[in-house]
Amino acid sequence: MSGRVLITAGASGVGRAMAEAFDAVGAQVWVVDLDAEALGACPSHWKRSQVDVADEPSVADLFAEIAAQWGGLDTLCANAGIAGPTALVEDVALDEWRACLAVNLEGAFLCAKYAAPILKRQGSGAIIITSSTAGQYGYPNRAPYAAAKWGVIGLAKTLAMELGPHGVRCNTICPGAVEGPRMEGVLAREANAKGMTRDQVYNGYAAGTSMGRFVEGRDIADMAVFLASDAARLVSGQVIAVDGHTVNPDPKI
Template sequence: MRRVLITAGASGIGLAMAQAFATNGDAVWVADVDGDALAALPDNITGRFCDAADEARMSEVVAEIGTLDVLCANAGIAGPTAAIEDVALDDWRTCVSVNLEGAFLATKHALPAMKKAGRGAVMFTSSTAGIYGYPNRAPYAAAKWAIIGLMKTVAMEAGPFGVRANAICPGAVEGARMEGVLAREAAAKGMTRDQVYNGYAAGTSMRSFVEARDIADMAVFLASDAARIVSGQVIAVDGHTENPDPKV
C-alpha cells in the first residue's frame, strides 16, 4: 500500500486527488488549513491541519507519515486580480508564498526519505498560467511558472534515486476558487460572470472547463507504474487552451 500526501487536499482539486488515490487502495493523508473541510473528510482519508508555508508544521506532518511514495504539492491560492501596478506587495508575497514556497517545503521534507527508499513520485499542481502569461494575474502566473522550474530541478536531482517529478497544469476548473476568479474579473472588466465564463471556455479548443476529477485522474496515472519513465514533464489538463486572455 502506497503512502500519499496531498497538500490542500480537503477540498477542490486536492480532495478529488485524495478520493482517487484512496479508491485506488492507497493510504492517503491530506494537509489543509480548512478545519471544517478536514472534519468532513471520509474515514479512508487522514487529515492534518497544516499551513503549506509553515515549515515546522510541514516537517511534522511528513515525519508522522514516514516514507512517502507519492507527494502531490497542490496547495495554492488564486491571489489578486489586478493590473500589475495595482498589486499590493503584501498580496504578491502571500500568493507566491502559498503557491511556490508551499510546494518547495513539502518537497524539501518529503524527498530525503523517498531518495533513501529509491522510489517516489512528486506531482506539482501548476496551471496553464504557468505556461502562458495571464493578464491581471501577475503573482499567480509568476508562482506557477516558478513551480515548473522547481519541478524540473527536482526531476534532475531526484531522478538518479528513482524519484520522478512532473507538473500538472489545470485549465479553468469548475468550482469555488474559479467562481471567485470569475467574479473578480467580471468586476474588473465591467462584464457579467457568464460573459467571463464563456470567454474562458471559448479560449479552449474543446470549448469546456475542466473538472477536478480530470486532474485527479492524471495525478493517479503519473504516480503509477504505467508512467514509470515519465519525469520532468509539464502536462496540461485544460481542454487545450488557445487563448490565455479570455474574452467574449
C-alpha cells in the same frame, strides 16, 4: 495501486478529487488542509492534518509524523494554492504578491524539501506539483499567481533532475479553468476588473479552449493517479496540461 499518498489542500476542490481517486485505487491517503471543517468532513479512514504549507516548522513536523507513522512515502501531491489578487500589476500590493507566492511556490518548495530525503532513502517515489495553464501562458490581471505557477514548473524540472538518479520522478499538472467555488471567485473578481459580466468571463475561458469547456476536478485527479503509477515509470520532468487544450489564454468576448 498500493501506496502512501500525501495531498496538500486535499480536503476540498481538486485536492479532494485527488484523494478520492487515490483512495478508489487502493492507496493510503493523507490529506493536509487549513480548513478544519473540510478536514472533518473527509472519510475517517484518511489520515488528516491541519497544516499551513507556507510555515516551515509545521511542514517539517508533518513529514516527521509521516515518516514515523508510515515509514515512508510513495507520492507527494503538492497541490496547495491560492488565487491571489486580480488586479493590474501596478495595483498589486507587495504583501498580496508575497502571500500568493508563499502558498503556491514556497509551499511546494517546502513540501519537496522535506519529502526528498524520505524518497531518496527508499529509492523510489513521485512528486506531482499542481501548476496551472497560467504557468504556461501568463494571464493579465493575475501577475502573482502566474509568476508562482511558472515558478513551480522550474522547481519541478529541477527536482526531476536532482531526484531522478535516486529513482524519484517529478512532474507538474497544469489545470485549465476548473469548475467549482474557487473558480467562481476568480470569475467574479475578473469580471469586476474587466468591466464584464460573470457569464462573459466564463464563456471567454471556455471559448479559449479547443474543446470549448471547463475541466472538472476528476480530470486532474485521473492524471495524478496515472503519474503516480508504474504506467508512468519513465515520465519525469514533464509539464502536462489538463485543460481542454488552451488555444487563447485571454480571449476577448
